Amino acid sequence: xxxxxxxxxxxQNFDRLPDDAVVGAEAAAxxxxxxxxxxxxxxxxxxxxxxxxxxxxxxxxxxxxxxEGVPVEARRIRSVRMK
Numbered sequence: 001x002x003x004x005x006x007x008x009x010x011x012q013n014f015d016r017l018p019d020d021a022v023v024g025a026e027a028a029a030x031x032x033x034x035x036x037x038x039x040x041x042x043x044x045x046x047x048x049x050x051x052x053x054x055x056x057x058x059x060x061x062x063x064x065x066x067x068e069g070v071p072v073e074a075r076r077i078r079s080v081r082m083k
Contacts, residue, residue, distance in 0.1 A: 019060030022048050028057045032065065044070060 010017075010027040017023075025036040032039060039045060039057065044065055047055040 014059070017059045019058065019063065021059045022050055022056035023059060023062070024056050028062055031062055043074070 004026075007024075007027045007030060010023055011030050014031060025039045028034075028045065029036040029039045034042070040047075042065075045057050045061055048058050049055045
């Protein structure tokens, strides 16, 4: 994933952003060390629509996920079959 100047600036100034700021999936992915696709489909990061067809993720929700992680009861352990 390439990091544009705008995304880099958001990540560098993340601590200064208010909790109600909305950032795109790419910036959220950089903060969470996930792919943008995983961020877009993450069950604990609700979408915040900024217009009819555009959405982002609230900085406060990202901070909460970083601080608390996924709740224990919602974690899934995937088993891998060894052949």
